[in-house]
Amino acid sequence: MSFVNIFEGYNWDDVKHSIYSKQARDVENALNAQQRTLEDFKALISPAALPYLEQMAQLSHRITQKRFGKTIQMYIPMYLSNECQNICTYCGFSLTNKIPRKTLNDKEILSEVAVIKKMGYDNILLVSGEAHITVGVDYFKHAIDLIRPHFSNIAMEVQPLDSDEYAELAQAGLTTVLVYQETYHKEEYKTHHPKGKKSIFNYRLETPNRLGEAGIHKMGLGVLIGLEDWRTDSFFTALHLNYLERTYWKSKYSLSFPRLRPHAGGIVPKMEMSDSELVQLICAYRIFNEEVELSLSTRESETLRNNLIKIGITSISAGSKTNPGGYTVATESLEQFEINDERTPQQIAEIIRQQGYEPVWKDWDRALQSTSSIPV
Amino acid sequence: MLSIADKIFSSRLFTGTGKFSSSAVMRDALLASGSELVTVALKRIDIHNAEDDILQHLNHAQFNLLPNTSGARNAKEAVFAAELAREALETNWLKLEIHPDPKYLMPDPIETLKATEELAKKGFIVLPYIHADPVLCKRLEDAGTAAVMPLGSTIGSNKGLKTIDFLQIIIEQSKVPVVVDAGIGAPSDAAWAMEIGADAVLVNTAIAVSENPVRMAMAFKMAVEAGRMAYEAKLAKAVHAEASSPLTSFLNSL
Numbered sequence: 001m002s003f004v005n006i007f008e009g010y011n012w013d014d015v016k017h018s019i020y021s022k023q024a025r026d027v028e029n030a031l032n033a034q035q036r037t038l039e040d041f042k043a044l045i046s047p048a049a050l051p052y053l054e055q056m057a058q059l060s061h062r063i064t065q066k067r068f069g070k071t072i073q074m075y076i077p078m079y080l081s082n083e084c085q086n087i088c089t090y091c092g093f094s095l096t097n098k099i100p101r102k103t104l105n106d107k108e109i110l111s112e113v114a115v116i117k118k119m120g121y122d123n124i125l126l127v128s129g130e131a132h133i134t135v136g137v138d139y140f141k142h143a144i145d146l147i148r149p150h151f152s153n154i155a156m157e158v159q160p161l162d163s164d165e166y167a168e169l170a171q172a173g174l175t176t177v178l179v180y181q182e183t184y185h186k187e188e189y190k191t192h193h194p195k196g197k198k199s200i201f202n203y204r205l206e207t208p209n210r211l212g213e214a215g216i217h218k219m220g221l222g223v224l225i226g227l228e229d230w231r232t233d234s235f236f237t238a239l240h241l242n243y244l245e246r247t248y249w250k251s252k253y254s255l256s257f258p259r260l261r262p263h264a265g266g267i268v269p270k271m272e273m274s275d276s277e278l279v280q281l282i283c284a285y286r287i288f289n290e291e292v293e294l295s296l297s298t299r300e301s302e303t304l305r306n307n308l309i310k311i312g313i314t315s316i317s318a319g320s321k322t323n324p325g326g327y328t329v330a331t332e333s334l335e336q337f338e339i340n341d342e343r344t345p346q347q348i349a350e351i352i353r354q355q356g357y358e359p360v361w362k363d364w365d366r367a368l369q370s371t372s373s374i375p376v
Numbered sequence: 377m378l379s380i381a382d383k384i385f386s387s388r389l390f391t392g393t394g395k396f397s398s399s400a401v402m403r404d405a406l407l408a409s410g411s412e413l414v415t416v417a418l419k420r421i422d423i424h425n426a427e428d429d430i431l432q433h434l435n436h437a438q439f440n441l442l443p444n445t446s447g448a449r450n451a452k453e454a455v456f457a458a459e460l461a462r463e464a465l466e467t468n469w470l471k472l473e474i475h476p477d478p479k480y481l482m483p484d485p486i487e488t489l490k491a492t493e494e495l496a497k498k499g500f501i502v503l504p505y506i507h508a509d510p511v512l513c514k515r516l517e518d519a520g521t522a523a524v525m526p527l528g529s530t531i532g533s534n535k536g537l538k539t540i541d542f543l544q545i546i547i548e549q550s551k552v553p554v555v556v557d558a559g560i561g562a563p564s565d566a567a568w569a570m571e572i573g574a575d576a577v578l579v580n581t582a583i584a585v586s587e588n589p590v591r592m593a594m595a596f597k598m599a600v601e602a603g604r605m606a607y608e609a610k611l612a613k614a615v616h617a618e619a620s621s622p623l624t625s626f627l628n629s630l
Contacts, residue, residue: 065395065585066532066533066534066585067532068395069395069396069581069585070395070397070584070585071394071395071396071397122422152419152422218478245479249477249479250476250477250478251478252478252479291478291479291480353398356397357397358396358397358399360420362419362421362422363419363420364447365418365419365447365457367418367453367456367457368418368419368445368448368449368453368456368457369453
């Protein structure tokens, strides 16, 4: 059964009301539970849980160390292209933004790779807009072939693809795919994505199903915080995760929690999330699911990132550029969103070490992918 | 002394190398533990780099490396990874880990048996990580395993010996060394495993994640020695209270 069937059994307003009705005793029950349910998760993200933030952080810290040890995984994005046929009201690459468009050629990809390797990275995240003709599966496959000799782990955050396309890319060496739903509010989704293939809500919603069918090792979920009520959106993320873990039990999962950042032609968030609430959400995700990876980008501030290392996140990027060619060939091209923490990977690694953690650059080996396309 | 395949170990504490706050802390803790067999995940090391940080820190006369296949999801991937590890690290010892379930990292018994058969034929000293399944242990013996490594509880859970009844059956029946792996959360768990006759234990999370990994490693060393000594000295059986109404006194009147 596809997630769409499950999703349609829920009503946004009912879920929202249920979250905002949670009381202190629901939070305490959730904190003390042995196995935590989606109802517990609602309590942990509810306003009623804010007074329990320190307790939640302590618990999240302990659970995370037990599972992931005193380590933080390092990754870096590499933007391949800012061509895009979608209109997304919140994105710098949106079709209607009159910006110069750029797609990296082979030579440019390799010079970016060289700089990223020098920073120490072995785990790369390829990013693009959505332009199927020029930046489609063939382009990605070719890019992966070029990049694969240089990185033990290759992740991708591009437009949703079909299952056989994912299988083809997995065969080429892709291990991880991130596809964020942006918002699970179907009507609101439509207003933020009025044009392009991305405007089809259900196709995006079923992307993790297609990834699971293709046997992708790891998939990343999340919403863009600021488009809608973050609590309700996070509940649907947790619901999605729960469903996927049962359905595709051989896949790993990671969650991200990007907050809307300023960019060219940007919109004002409908609902702001405070720093305390971000901490609350990270802890809630961790307490609800002890095994899921939690990833933090350079969208957040230095102080916040320094302090989140111990609270529950498991992977972090540093030194990121969010424009194609940003590391070498087109350093001035327009970025997708503004970076908030501009410190170098080495500075971030040092901060991680100072907190008593080891920055991990390599945690995958191509040898383990000799049979990439596993039958499901 | 414990012997597995061609090696003799004076320490019955095997250790893992993940989750430490730095490679230096790892080395200091493992040295303090007295461990002579340390397992290292192929996916964490760069075998093409002679100066790999983890390998550099494990380059010490006390340690024998036990590469593991963590990340492999089936026999084919595990065998491929094993061959790469053998070539790069110059050891035919292998901790076979096949867990297609990345959430609880539960070992796949079918793929593990298949891979053990194949690897043993290829000359590997195979130590497979398995559920505490007595029948599987016997099947692995037939397949040529060098030891068995049944779990006490799920990896990294620190929950102790939840599988105690099955561990006892495995120890009673086994012709190969039994190494209790996974879930050992405290020195008392390790001592308990040794008291019931395990040949060794493998500990990682409980040492790596403690506030003071070096002290914790020493505590595990002592617990493993104490547990083994108690096993060899033969623990007195627990004495149960006698039933108030004797059931066999009628025999006296016959």
